[in-house]
Amino acid sequence: MSGTIALFSLTLAIAFLPDRTITYDGALYINIARNLLKGITNYTYQGVYMMYRPPVYVYTLSLLFRLVPPHSHLAAARLVSAFFYALTAGLVYTFAMELWRDRLKAFAAAMFYVFNPPAFAMGTRELVHSEFTFFYTLAIYLLYTGRKRGEATRLYLSFIIAGIAVLTRYTGLSILGVIIAYLYLTEHWDWARKKEYPLGFLLFILVLLPWMYMGHLYYGGAFKPFSVATQYVTNAPPVSAFDYVGMIANTLGILLFLAIAGFVFLKKNDEGWLLISWLFLGLLGIMTVTHKEERFITFLSPVIALLAAHGLWSLAEILHELITSAEHRKYASIMLLILFLIPIGRDALYLKGQWDEQGAVYVKVMEYASANYPSVEWLLVSPKMYTMAGLYYPDAIIQVIIDRQQVRNRIASGKYGLIIKMESDPPLNIEESGMYTIAREFPEEGFKVFIRSTSISKSRDS
Numbered sequence: 001m002s003g004t005i006a007l008f009s010l011t012l013a014i015a016f017l018p019d020r021t022i023t024y025d026g027a028l029y030i031n032i033a034r035n036l037l038k039g040i041t042n043y044t045y046q047g048v049y050m051m052y053r054p055p056v057y058v059y060t061l062s063l064l065f066r067l068v069p070p071h072s073h074l075a076a077a078r079l080v081s082a083f084f085y086a087l088t089a090g091l092v093y094t095f096a097m098e099l100w101r102d103r104l105k106a107f108a109a110a111m112f113y114v115f116n117p118p119a120f121a122m123g124t125r126e127l128v129h130s131e132f133t134f135f136y137t138l139a140i141y142l143l144y145t146g147r148k149r150g151e152a153t154r155l156y157l158s159f160i161i162a163g164i165a166v167l168t169r170y171t172g173l174s175i176l177g178v179i180i181a182y183l184y185l186t187e188h189w190d191w192a193r194k195k196e197y198p199l200g201f202l203l204f205i206l207v208l209l210p211w212m213y214m215g216h217l218y219y220g221g222a223f224k225p226f227s228v229a230t231q232y233v234t235n236a237p238p239v240s241a242f243d244y245v246g247m248i249a250n251t252l253g254i255l256l257f258l259a260i261a262g263f264v265f266l267k268k269n270d271e272g273w274l275l276i277s278w279l280f281l282g283l284l285g286i287m288t289v290t291h292k293e294e295r296f297i298t299f300l301s302p303v304i305a306l307l308a309a310h311g312l313w314s315l316a317e318i319l320h321e322l323i324t325s326a327e328h329r330k331y332a333s334i335m336l337l338i339l340f341l342i343p344i345g346r347d348a349l350y351l352k353g354q355w356d357e358q359g360a361v362y363v364k365v366m367e368y369a370s371a372n373y374p375s376v377e378w379l380l381v382s383p384k385m386y387t388m389a390g391l392y393y394p395d396a397i398i399q400v401i402i403d404r405q406q407v408r409n410r411i412a413s414g415k416y417g418l419i420i421k422m423e424s425d426p427p428l429n430i431e432e433s434g435m436y437t438i439a440r441e442f443p444e445e446g447f448k449v450f451i452r453s454t455s456i457s458k459s460r461d462s
Contacts, residue, residue, distance in 0.1 A: 001103065005110045006090030012114065013082035013123045016352065022074065022359045026126030027387035028053065030073050033061035034394060041214060045390060046398055051219045052228035055211055056135075056168040057128040074391070077126035084130040085123030088137055089114050092302045095141050096309060098148075099271050104330070108337050109309035112258070115341060117251050118294060119301035120348040121355045128169050129298040135165035136172055136282075137302045143179060144274055147186075152196045159200035163207025170229050171299065174285025176204075181277040186270055236291035244292040251294045252304070253347045254340060259304045261311030275310075278303045294351075312336055359388070361445040366392045368440060369418060369449055376417035380407070382425050382447075389420075401425040411435065419450040 031045045036059065043051055043058070061077055068076050092113040096106035113119055122129035139162040146154025162179070166172035183191040191197050212222040219225060239247075249256055263279070266272040282300045286292055316333045362385050370392040381389045383400040390398060399407070399416075403426040410416060411428060414435040421430065423446040430436050436450040 001107070002090035002093045002110075005093050005107070005114075006086040009089035009114050009123075010082055010086035013085050014079070016120075017075070017078050017082070017124050018356045020360050020363050021356050022363055022388055022391065023125060023127060024359070024384065024387050025053075026074075026077065027391050029058050029061060029128070030077055030126060031387060031390040031394070033058050033065055033077075034070070034073065036062035037065060041218065043214070043218070045387070049218050051211075051215055051225040052232050054128065054167050054169055054225075054229075056164055057131050060131065070394070074126060078124055081125055081127065081130040082123055084134040085119065088119075088130065088134045088302060091134065091137055091141060092305055095137070095144075095302070096306055098141070098145060099306065100310075102313075104333060105309050105313050108312055108333075109305045111337070111341055112255060112308040112344070113302055113305035115345045115348045116255060116301040116305060117253075117344075117348045117351040118298040121352040122295055122298045124352065125355065127295075129295060132165060132169040132172065133299045133301060135161055135168055136175060136299045139165055139175060140178065140274070140278055143182070144270075146196075147183075148270070155196045155200055156203055159204040160207055163204045166208065167211055169299070170226055171285050171289075171296065173226075174282050177281035177284065178277050181281050182274050185273040185277065233289050233291045238290040239292040241287050244287070247292075247294050248297055251297075251347070251351060253343060255304065255308055255344050255347070258308035258311040258315075258340060260307075261315060262307035262309070263311070265310060265314035266307075275303055275307060279307065312340065361442075361447070362388050365420060365442055365445065365447045365449065369420060372439070373418055373451060378410075378416045378418075380411070380416040380419040380421075382420060382422040384422070385420060401428065403428065414452050417452050421448050421450065422446055423448075 028045060028050065032043055032050055032053065035042045035044050043049055043055065057080070060080055061073075064076050064080065065073055089110050093106045093110040096109035097103070100106065118129075119133065122133075139158050142154045142158035142161060146152070146158055158179075162172070162175045165175055183197070211225065215225045216222045219228075221227075252259075263276070266275060279300060282303070283297075286296050289296075313333070316336055319332055319336075366385065366388055376393060376396055379389055379393055379396050379398045380401055381398060383402070386398060386400050389396075399410075401407070401419075401421060408429050411419075411430055412433045412435065414433075419430055419436060430450055431438075435453060437453045439449045439451040441448050
């Protein structure tokens with residue numbers, strides 16, 4: 001059944017792959033992955049090391065890029081996300097079966113994951129979230145089943161996968177809190193005296209060591225990738241915890257209600273402590289960061305799905321007391337599942353539609369520029385287009401529009417072959433320099449494309 005659910009989820013994701021949108025982060029991942037084809041340690045964009053971005057997703061892309069042509073790199077990156085989104089759907093079913101031994105309840109949990117708005121939206125993006133969610137969930141699944149069955153191998157694999165999760169997205173460090181909280185709540189400190197767990201933490205560290213060593217060699221310190229990533233997020237616009245809770249409630253809608261119901265009906269047993277540790281310690285990892293976005297909660301979509309399924313079944317049990325026939329009870333559960341999936345699916349489509357519009361205007365402008373002026377060595381672009389420009393001009397030197405004298409001097413000397421400017425960017429001296437002609441204006445989108453006057457080879461597009 002888990003395989004069928006995974007196949008259904010993969011088909012669904014492929015059917016909804018976006019076509020005319022690119023995210024800033026996604027473009028950067030693709031650019032770095034392309035440079036890794038030139039050397040396994042060439043973790044750079046425009047000659048600068050980008051190790052504040054975690055490596056697993058990028059190295060996954062670089063392996064795939066060896067098999068597909070450059071014009072298919074964006075589609076390949078999205079298929080990687082779709083693949084891990086589908087794997088996670090199957091894993092959620094397997095996890096629910098391990099918890100409750102109820103096929104219908106496990107199916108409900110899988111569907112609540114598949115149509116979880118952030119999970120569905122990120123399942124078609126050139127971003128890390130789907131792969132990160134899979135490894136994070138797999139690590140917790142192996143921890144739970146390894147402890148439950150007394151299998152040391154599963155426990156060791158759990159810590160190894162947890163290390164991979166951290167290297168997929170640094171937010172994954174919260175998994176250490178999940179593991180320790182779960183073990184403490186179920187065993188107090190007895191777990192610390194078992195050799196499997198100290199060895200597991202050692203394996204976790206060993207997984208991180210190659211990346212930390214690379215950080216030491218190329219990035220100024222073993223812990224620099226993590227510290228720079230923290231600084232990068234800290235410098236982004238802050239979002240209060242209160243506002244973020246409101247954002248989550250608005251995004252998840254009725255799914256959040258079911259998850260809260262599931263939390264209320266949890267029992268104080270292994271399963272209950274696992275789900276509580278997973279949800280609250282994972283959420284704490286987001287709340288402690290100053291900048292927060294709705295997509296950051298994607299990695300918790302499996303535990304939200306499990307809690308939502310438990311909440312639905314708990315509510316159904318109340319109705320079951322009024323229904324004596326076991327067969328009728330089954331039908332009642334199915335009807336409730338369908339009733340709730342309709343608005344949840346609607347919310348998922350709405351969020352995905354919003355994401356499908358992000359970056360679409362940049363794609364429109366870049367496609368015009370690259371189609372009409374493909375051979376450009378130096379580009380000056382709006383900061384929001386910095387990484388995207390690398391997709392269309394992989395061999396060019398790309399700089400951003402900032403009000404610095406060096407940039408003004410290069411404009412005055414006609415150094416840039418192409419300039420793409422937003423209305424909100426600093427005006428600089430582009431038109432005053434006499435070196436550039438407007439190739440095309442995009443008034444509705446607020447863009448102007450300038451071409452060096454001596455380089456115009458085609459008539460201007462009206």
